[in-house]
Structure formats: C-alpha cells, structure tokens
Amino acid sequence: MPTSTSKYQYVANDPDKCVGCQFCEYICSYTKTGEFNTYRSRIRNVRIEPIVVMSIACRTCENAPCVIACPRKALTQSTETGIIKVDKDACDGCGWCIEACDFGAISINPETKMAEICDQCEDVEDGPQCVKWCPKDALTLGTADQFAQKVRKEAVSKLLQELLV
Amino acid sequence: MYGYSGKILHVDLTNRTVRTERKPEDWYRTYIGGVAMAARLCWENIEVGCDPLSPGNPICIANGLFAGTPVPVGGKYGIAAKSPLTGFLGDSMSSSWFTVALKRAGWDGIVIHGASDEWVYVFIDDDRVEFRDASRLLGVDALAAGEVIREELGDDQVRSATIGPAGEKMVLMANVTNDSRQAGRTGHGAVWGSKKLKAVSVRGTHGVRVADPDALLKLCFDITEAAQGPYTQKYRILGTVSNVLNMNRLGLLPTRNYQQGVFEDAELVSGEYLHEHHKAKTLACAQCPIACEQMSRVTDGPYAGAIAGVEYESLYAVAPNCGLNDMRAAIKVIEVCDKGGMDTMSTGVTISWAMETFERGIFTKEDFKCAKYPEGFEPYFGNGEAAVTLAEMIRDREGIGDLLAQGTKRASAQVDAERGTETYKWAMHIKGLECPGYDARGLKTFALGLAVSTRGACHNRTAAYDPDIQGEVDRFSVDETRGELAKDTEEYAAVYDTLPLCKFIRRCFTGKADRAGAWPSIAKLINATTGWNFGYDDVDLIGERAHTIKKAFNIREGWTRKDDHLPYRWMHEPMKEGASAGHVVSEEELEYMKDLYYKAKGWTKDGLIPKEKLIALGMEDVAEEIGV
Numbered sequence: 042m043p044t045s046t047s048k049y050q051y052v053a054n055d056p057d058k059c060v061g062c063q064f065c066e067y068i069c070s071y072t073k074t075g076e077f078n079t080y081r082s083r084i085r086n087v088r089i090e091p092i093v094v095m096s097i098a099c100r101t102c103e104n105a106p107c108v109i110a111c112p113r114k115a116l117t118q119s120t121e122t123g124i125i126k127v128d129k130d131a132c133d134g135c136g137w138c139i140e141a142c143d144f145g146a147i148s149i150n151p152e153t154k155m156a157e158i159c160d161q162c163e164d165v166e167d168g169p170q171c172v173k174w175c176p177k178d179a180l181t182l183g184t185a186d187q188f189a190q191k192v193r194k195e196a197v198s199k200l201l202q203e204l205l206v
Numbered sequence: 207m208y209g210y211s212g213k214i215l216h217v218d219l220t221n222r223t224v225r226t227e228r229k230p231e232d233w234y235r236t237y238i239g240g241v242a243m244a245a246r247l248c249w250e251n252i253e254v255g256c257d258p259l260s261p262g263n264p265i266c267i268a269n270g271l272f273a274g275t276p277v278p279v280g281g282k283y284g285i286a287a288k289s290p291l292t293g294f295l296g297d298s299m300s301s302s303w304f305t306v307a308l309k310r311a312g313w314d315g316i317v318i319h320g321a322s323d324e325w326v327y328v329f330i331d332d333d334r335v336e337f338r339d340a341s342r343l344l345g346v347d348a349l350a351a352g353e354v355i356r357e358e359l360g361d362d363q364v365r366s367a368t369i370g371p372a373g374e375k376m377v378l379m380a381n382v383t384n385d386s387r388q389a390g391r392t393g394h395g396a397v398w399g400s401k402k403l404k405a406v407s408v409r410g411t412h413g414v415r416v417a418d419p420d421a422l423l424k425l426c427f428d429i430t431e432a433a434q435g436p437y438t439q440k441y442r443i444l445g446t447v448s449n450v451l452n453m454n455r456l457g458l459l460p461t462r463n464y465q466q467g468v469f470e471d472a473e474l475v476s477g478e479y480l481h482e483h484h485k486a487k488t489l490a491c492a493q494c495p496i497a498c499e500q501m502s503r504v505t506d507g508p509y510a511g512a513i514a515g516v517e518y519e520s521l522y523a524v525a526p527n528c529g530l531n532d533m534r535a536a537i538k539v540i541e542v543c544d545k546g547g548m549d550t551m552s553t554g555v556t557i558s559w560a561m562e563t564f565e566r567g568i569f570t571k572e573d574f575k576c577a578k579y580p581e582g583f584e585p586y587f588g589n590g591e592a593a594v595t596l597a598e599m600i601r602d603r604e605g606i607g608d609l610l611a612q613g614t615k616r617a618s619a620q621v622d623a624e625r626g627t628e629t630y631k632w633a634m635h636i637k638g639l640e641c642p643g644y645d646a647r648g649l650k651t652f653a654l655g656l657a658v659s660t661r662g663a664c665h666n667r668t669a670a671y672d673p674d675i676q677g678e679v680d681r682f683s684v685d686e687t688r689g690e691l692a693k694d695t696e697e698y699a700a701v702y703d704t705l706p707l708c709k710f711i712r713r714c715f716t717g718k719a720d721r722a723g724a725w726p727s728i729a730k731l732i733n734a735t736t737g738w739n740f741g742y743d744d745v746d747l748i749g750e751r752a753h754t755i756k757k758a759f760n761i762r763e764g765w766t767r768k769d770d771h772l773p774y775r776w777m778h779e780p781m782k783e784g785a786s787a788g789h790v791v792s793e794e795e796l797e798y799m800k801d802l803y804y805k806a807k808g809w810t811k812d813g814l815i816p817k818e819k820l821i822a823l824g825m826e827d828v829a830e831e832i833g834v
Contacts, residue, residue: 060488060489060490060494060497061489061490062490062491062492062493062494062495062497063303063492063493064276064430064493064495067275067276067493068276068423070413071276071419071423074413075413075419076413076414076415077274077275077276077413077414077416077419078310078411078412078413078414079306079363080310080363080411081413087362088385090349090350090353090386091349091386091501091513092486092487092489092501092513094487094489151411174276174427174430176430176431176433176434176495176497177434177495177497
C-alpha cells in the first residue's frame, strides 16, 4: 500500500528559516545540467503571497506512489537509500508519476521530456548541493526520525533552560 | 557573449508590433546593465521634450548583468523613462524574479514604445511576444496581479512587472511592482498607465550561460557566507527600520513634515518595536542571501489583518513624518500603498504636506469629504485613520486625492495659484521628487548630493550621507572637500545601481566597503560572468559613465543650474531641537558647494558637460548632442 512515510533520508525545508532566495534551485540546476535555470531544478521553491515560502524536493516515500504509478516501470527505488531513479530508456514523459506524487516533487525536463527527481546528489562528493549552499541553513538532509529527535531536543532545551549550564 | 544575449526587444503598443535590436559588445561594456543601460535606452528612444505621459516616452527596462546567476543580490533590473514627477530622467531599480525570467527568455532589455487604445499586458514567452487583453486585470492590486496572470497562463514560473490601481489612474507617484518589490520613486506606474499597459509578463525557459561558472560559483559561495556574518547583521535582524532610533538620536528623523528632526514617540515606531510586536516573517529578494524584508502584521485594532514589508524609507514617511505613533496605522498605510502600487515615500510626504496645510488652516475639514467620510475629516498630525484614508484617496484620485496624486510640487503650486497661499514653503521635494528619511539640514554633504541628483530627492543615488554620518567631515558645516565627496559617493552608488547589486552586500567582499575593498571583487564577478578583463579602473568607470548618461539626458530635456535646488524649508527654517538644532543650508552654502561639485565632475560652472569629457568616456554621440 502506498504511503508517504519514509525511513530514508530526504532533503527537508524549515519554512521558518527559508527566505525564498531560490539559491537551492540555482545550484541544483547547475549541478544537474551545467546551467543556471530554475526550470531545471529538482528542488522547487514555492511562494504564496504575502509570506508563505518553502522548498520541496523528493521525500523518498516508502512504497513510493510514483514508482507504483509508472506504467512503464521506468522508476525504481533503491532499497538502501530510498532514492528514486528514472530509467532514461523506459520513461516516455507521460507524467503519471507527477500526478501520483503528493508533494509535486517531480518535474518533466522541458528538453528531454523525461521525469526528473532529486537524487540527493548521490554522485557528488559533499552531498546535496542545495543543503551546502542554503544561506539560511533551512535545508537539511536526514530522516523523519532524525528531524523529530532534533525538534524534541530543542523543545526540551527550551522547557528546561534553567538546567542547561 | 557571455552574460548577455546581445538582444534588446522593442515592443510598439500603438501598432502592436515587435522587433529585435542587436547591440555590439562595446555598447554592453560601456553601459553594463541596470540603471545605466536603462538610461541609455531611454536616451536612444525618447522623443526629446515629450510629455512624460505621452506615447513618445518609452519604458526602458534593462536586466542586471548577474540576473539569473547565483551572484548574491544580483537579481535586479533597471527601469527608465522620463519622470512625470520631475520632468527629468526617472530611473528606478528593483529586485525581481521578473528580470531573472527575462534573462532566461533571451533578452537583455525591453523598450516599450507608443500607447495602446485598450488595456493590455505583454506576455514574453521566450522569443515569442503576445499582446493580451488586460481588462480582467483592471483594479487588481499590485501584489495580486502577478498571481492572477500566472493562473491565466497556467505556469507558476511566469514572472510579471505590473502596476496597481494607482498606476491605472496615472497617480504620479505610482510604482511598478514585481514579486512584492517595487521599482519605486519617479512615477513609472503613471507612465505605464498612460500607455494602458497593466503588466509585462515573462516566461524564460533557457539556462543562463556565463564564461567561467566554476570560478563564479566559488566567488559566490564566499560572498554568500560572508553575508551571514556581522557585515549584514543590521539588515538581517531588524532590517533597515533600525534607522528610526539612529536618525532620531542624530536629530535627523523627519517629523511632522520635516518641521522637526526628533520624534518624541520614536520608540513606538522603531524597528525594535516593529520586531517585537509585528514581525511575521523575514523574506529575501530574488537571489539574495541576506534577506532584510521584515514582513509585519497587524493583529488587533481596526487594521487587524494588514500585512506589509516595512522598510525605513516607508516608515519614516508615514509614521514620524505624519506624526503617527501607532505602528498599526503605519503598517496599514504601507499596505494601502503597496497594494495600490504607490511609492510609500512620496505618498507619505505628500500626506504630511496636506496635514501641515490643514493645521495651518488653509485646508479645512470640508476639503476632505469622501465616500468614507461624507462630512470630511480632520487630518491633523498623528491622525492615523486620516493617513490611511488619504492614501486610499490618492490611490483612487477621490476628492482631494486627485490634487495630492500629483505630488507635493504640483499640488502646492495649484493650491497657491488658486488660494494665493505659500504652501510651497513646506512642499518637501527636489525637482518634484519627495524627500527621503534624513533631514539634510544636519547633513551638509548629503544636502549637496540631493540637490544635484539627476533623480531629485533620492537617498539611493547619492551616498553622500556616509561621510557626514561616519564623521569623516563636520556634518554641520561646508568646506572645499564637499564637491569631490558628492561626486565620489554618487559614482560609487552608480556602480551598484548599474550592475546592479544591492548596496547591503558592500562589506561582504573583503570587510571594507570602500572602492579598494569592493572593486577588485566586483571585477572578478564581472570577468567570471562575461569573460572580459575588467580591473579596478574599469569598475570605477561604470559609475562615472552611468551618472553621465543620466545627466546628459536631463541636459537634453532642458536642465539648468537652478534645477539643482533644495526645499525652501531646508534653506530657511533652522532645525528646532535635538542634535541638529539650529542648522539650515543657506543659499550661499549650497551655491558654493554646487560650484565645487561641478568642478570636481569636470563640468562647466553652469553644470554642463564638455565635449572632450564625454568623448573620453566613450560617449561620442552624446558629446555631439549636448557637449559644450
């Protein structure tokens, strides 16, 4: 059964920290295509006037709906990392995966017409470039459980501030 | 060419035709982008001497050189047209995803000619241009229009520059708005309105090519990191509104239409107060790693729900300068301006002129009748609801709003002609553009910078307050250094306005904001983008050329030495109290400083530009037209 819960790492955005500069899109498009073009970014910054802003990339869902939806079996998910790969020969750009994704995290490359999904820069030495570049540290690579741990720790620190030396 | 497409798009609204103009690389080396390129396009395309609201006045838009690249704070464009407020060059700049989209669509700039019979918006879809019916967009506010267009075109990557209801009604202080930022001052929105142009929308799908992307990225990464440190702390935490208390301490905070430089309730309208009580979110402009826009919200009282980005230059104008100590009303006035698509500074200063005129008994309650208050209202200083209502009336040109929509210069002239009064004595403008948030009586170098500015009373085009405030010179007196200082600071600012880069990044290159600290790094950014070989001197020349083309434009439109003036109040009424008490800029001081300035610029005593000076700057064709 499709589910959006992930045990894998993914790039998460803290909307409180995000200021909407779109550096993540610039650096993603450059890393993946060699040019600066937000149309080619696999992480997308969404802004809703006047003050809502947030970036979204693939959240590596378990039993990913996009993988299940693909009629040509072009999408496969690594059981180790959760990263979803697109088989260039099999994908015909039908967009079914895009409709299946609850987060709008998949785009069609306007030139090749094939689906493109965040792969956490797995072939880049220092990991996801958007995380490295984000000027406000609003992007983090981690698992949902790690994010929860971090938030718990912060909450407890605040609650018991007087005990922290 | 790298960094440029080499193409300017010409759009004719009268005939609904388009054409492409190709520019040689030398032209780009001379005018670079932003304000200078927009001014140059205006020089080339205007019908000299035209009415600013006639079809002969072109709208000229020029990308930033760094738009669409990761160069921090480089997502800016310049826009120029003859200003309906000043009658001289109106040049503005705005951060915007609009310019990023335009760059990706393959255009370095746009010139919009003529005027349309019907309301229209222009959709630039890469190299295809479409004239689209804008009747559905009429009355849509300036912040919402971009989203309505995105929905109509079905693509959330479409970016627009639009006007609001004020621009539609040709309110002379109307702005052009994009992604909730404004190309402000000088009335561009009115020029768009005169052409029945509601918006220019762009979809650009191509990547931006630069000469050495890896080198550029390395430079950008370091600047981005530096921009998270102490050099930008003031902007990141409180934003520009931190100036309120600083200016108050210096006795320079415009209060009650510049009658005072100290506001007794400054704490209540300070950046600190705003941060503590109203902050909703910090936002960044296009490709900016600093993020200084303090989005502020009203949660209680009659203006609950109002939300606006609050900058110092908006706040001084609508709060202390209108005597308001209620931050909630101030945020509401700014929201009315932003949604209406109006300049907050000119609107605030025009309202404060009306308030003073009322307090002096020239205007009465009767003069302020409107649909909301059929019996009229009393716009005394400190009346927040009056300020809100007047902003709405200006936006709609309702009642007395029709008079005020012309700005202080024209409104005071009209009242004085009709009633035999002398309201011009408190009309706070230079060349027709309302004054900024620093009382120049206590900043003598800045007073010169403002008086000679090609744009009118603008704090962005001259940085001459810097030597005054930093204590490099005595801010209360004049001496022989001031001409040189005014020249240096305006040309320094012009470099940033032309690339354009936001000046808030100025210390992030090396820690030092001066030329020696910034120009070598800026040269590297230019070279990695374009493949050119710019050095310190080339960067420095950008500023002088930018300023010269703007000045040349004004000379051709009839500028004379007497146009470099200051408001009557700053020259005749000494400041009453505070750290700048007793000071005024005398006629003698101003004329002395103007002599020094023209000399420093290498101009004649009349402020005209010698032919050889223009030729040395690579502006032979300009020399032929206006050189002496």
